[in-house]
Amino acid sequence: MDIDAYAAAHRAEWSRLALLSNRSRALDGAEADELVALYQNVATHLSVVRSAAPDAVVVGHLSSLLATARGAIAGPRVPAWREILYFFTDGFPAALYRARRWWITTAVVSLVAAFFMGWYIAANPHVQGELASPDLVNGVFRPGGQFETYYTEFSPGSFGFKVWVNNAWVSALALFGGVTLVFPFVAMYMNTANLAIDGGFMAAHGRFGTFLSLVAPHGMLELSAVFVAGGCGMRIAWALLSPGPRTRGEALGEQGFGVLTEIDVRATLHDKLGVEMSDYLILGACNPSLAHRAIDAEPDIGLLLPCNVLVRAEGPDTTVVQALDPQVMVTVTGRTELAAVADEAAGRLRAALDAVKV
8 A cells, every 4th residue: 555645645634633633612513523523534544554554654643643632522531529519510400300200290199199198097097907006006106106216316427327328228229220110119109108107107196297397307308319219210111111202214313324215115116016015115324434434444345335224014013124234344345444344333223223113
């Protein structure tokens, strides 16, 4: 390979990458996308130079360009204290706001349910008898009983730590248990039932005011933590059940693929041959950045582009979505430098197929 000709062919890209990487002002959206695309392209150039014509000057120049661009893309190293500050001032409030419909609904439903359950327990002595024996009720809910001493038998610091650990444990289970689709609902039910039983028995003994005075100081914070975690856990569960209304085009677009061609085989065969068949659609998907890297490494790769995505009906209620494995580029051409491009394309296509809703 003529290294001088190769450098001359790509010098404009290298200069543009250097310009964007060293720009003092913030980049806009289009420039940021261009910076990332150029970084990927120049990384491919460096790989080609190292394998075909390892010129020390060019390798050093491209390595320096990529290091500067990597810093511009990733940003400067942020101190740990700023990450913590960002979490409390921006990250966590934003997460609460985005999930507000879930945890506010969870809180309202839980509190309303706890109120009516507690009222029912307080108003029906036979229900109280079914829930606990008279000796247990007297030992827990009488003046100076276990319900009250729970809040006073430990020092404030020890009690606060105990409550914090319990809240953190319940919240973690409710939040991460969302993947089970069941645990958040069980956790919220148990929390609501416990609140209703304690409040109902205290009200039945004429001590509801005492109940509120003991629960309120830490209860609002404790219940808020549980409601937020439970609501977010339910949101995770719902996301698993209903991932959203993304179409095949939107799912491909989220992974950087544009649909260049759309061939309706069913309609074409009907028009040309008069034959009938089930729905059969071929999409020509292309990621510009990956296509550029592939063509740069192997000009004849266009014979295998774009990546075909097949959408076909299989029976009355089933649609099959498949994509050609990009690794065929490596197999057909025998060019190992295409492996990285094929791997990235395969990963993006898998993500798109996982997200697609036809």
